Amino acid sequence: MAIITEEQDSSNSSAKRPTKKPRLKPPSTAPISSNPNPFTFWFYLTISVSLVTVIFVTISSLSTHQDPKTWFLALPANLRHHYSNGRIIKVQATPHSDSIEVFTVRDGPKDSSHNVLIVHGLGCSSYIFSNVVKSLGKKGVHAVALDLPGSGFSDKFVTVVEHKPMGGFGRLVEMYNEIKEKGVFWGFDQLVEQGYVNYDHEENEIRMSKVEHLNAIELGPEEMGRVLRQVIDTMGLKPVDLVLHDSAFGLGANWVAKNLGFVSSVTLLDSTSNQTAFPLWVLKWPVVREVVLGFGFVFQKVIQTCCLKSGGGSDSDSHRLLLKGRNGRKSVVGMGKKMNSSFEIAEWGELEGVKDLPMQVLWSEEWVEQGRQVAGVLSQATFITHSGGRWPQEDTSEQLAESIHEFVSKIPKPIKVAEKKEPIPEHIQEILDEAISNVHHGFSSHDHGHDHDHGHGHDHGYPSGYGLGHEYS
Structure with missing residues (x-):
């Protein structure tokens, strides 16, 4: 007799019981991973760069279109003091153009036998030579530094x-x-x-x-020569001991070759024919120029790398303000484009008359190899180094002034004086003497000793427009 146990029933019943189906999870809403679109990055990058460019251009336009009075009053005290020590001269860059104002600063006795004219390079101004001018003045030298049109305190537009x-x-x-x-x-x-x-x-x-x-205002070599000629005539500097700094040589060398009677000597101060110490490319690109001129620490880093031996401190910011003010950047860039990049300094040094000029090459120890190359192609030039940078600094101004003074002092005075006045032919002198005697005879017979000035105090110097009423005699 078979016995059926409960376990068998339970096993059979469990076998017949339907199995439960596993619950299905709801479909996930997470995005399906796919390869990133490369155009998304460039889209956001373009938008970001455009936005930054618009911001910087807007800030630059608002800061550079100030009226001259507002711009001047915002300058630091050292720049305003430099302006108060200077004089304004009116010149014409082209024969048929309106006159423009050129800022000059001078020191030393006007009757000195040595007249030094310092011409700065692109990117800086006469402010960088203010201490050199003072040091030369103390040594008895009549020294003048000018702001080229488009730079410093001179007209820029x-x-x-x-x-x-x-x-x-x-x-x-x-x-x-x-x-x-x-x-x-x-x-x-x-x-x-x-x-x-x-x-x-x-x-x-x-x-x-x-x-x-x-x-x-964008000066080329020809316009630069006209400006130099008028400054020399107005201030009575002929014959002048010319100091050409940096890129000023590329702008003024041709004028020197054509006007040897105006020049007594030439000093090339860290100067080459086709290069500028200050990198002009940073003033061309839209975003780069706003960053360099808008932030003092960036500008200081640029000139420390290329121009100054040290950072320059507060002076670096003064250079930035003068370069940025009234949008002088455009003039500097335009003048850089007009420089004669194919100019050969060796050929210039061998030109008739130029090769007889007393000449020295004064160069920074930091970039001494370039100085040796320049002095090597000028057989008549003496080579001297100084401890400053490509742009003069306050701590080297006395050293530069001493080198310039020592050089010009060696130039024989008869050579300089002989250029000042040419002898008048004998037959012309006879005509002049006869005319003068007739004039004196007419005065004595008709005027009977009356005073012809009538108390008006006529001035036979330069017009009041030159130097704002201050004469250069």
Whole structure:
């Protein structure tokens, strides 16, 4: 008899019981991973760079279009003091252009036998030579440093007037201005008499509008020579001991070769024919130039790398303010483009008359190899080093002044004095003497000793426009 146990029942029942299906998890909402789109990075990068560029350009435009008075009052005390010690001279860069103002600073006796004119390179100004000028003045040398047009305190822009044919909207504006000038009743009378305002009468058929805009001053070698000539004439520096700093040699060397009677000697101060100590490319690129001129520590790093032996401290920020002020950057960049990059200093040194000029090459010890190359192609030049950088600094001003003074003091005075006055031919002198005697005879017979000045105090010096009323005699 078979016995059925409970375990068998339970096993059978469990076998018949349906199994539970596992619960299905809801589909995940997480995004399916895929390869990143490379265009997304460039899109955001382009947007970021464009935004930064717009910000910097806007800040630059707001900071550089200040009126001269606001810009000057915002300068530090050392720059304002430098300006107060200087004088303004009016020159013409081209024969038919308007006069522009050139800032100069001088020291030393005006009757000195040595007249030193220091011309700075691109990117800096006469401020960098203020201590050198003072040191030369103490040594009895009449020393002058100038700001090239477009630099420092000299004019950086000229106003250009253009006449353009007036369009339809311009004619309406002109008609409104004419009614405003002549009165409403004039316009009303025109309407009553003729039924319209007689604005388009025959003489006004073609009306021109006057448009004024500012152009940055950009000197080339020819314009640079004209400026030097006028400064020398106005300040009575002939014959001059010319000191050409940095890129000033590339702008002024041709003028020296054509005007040997104005030059007594030439000193090349860290100067080459086709290079500038200050990297002009940082002033060309839109974002880079705003960063360099907008932040003092960035500008200080740039000139410390290329121009100064040390950081320069507060002076570096003074150079930045003068370069940035009134958007002088445009003038400096334009002048850099006009430099004669193919100029050969060796050929210049062998030109007739130039090879007889006393000449020295004064160069920084930090970049001495370049100085040796320049002195090597100028057989008549003496080579001297100084402990400063490519831009003079306060701690080396006395050393530079001593080297310049020692050099010009060795130049024989008869050579310098002989250039000042040429002898008058004998037959011309006889005519002049006869004319003078006739004038004196006429005065004695008609004037009977009257005073012809009548107390007006006529000045036979330079016009008051030169130097703001201060004479250079």
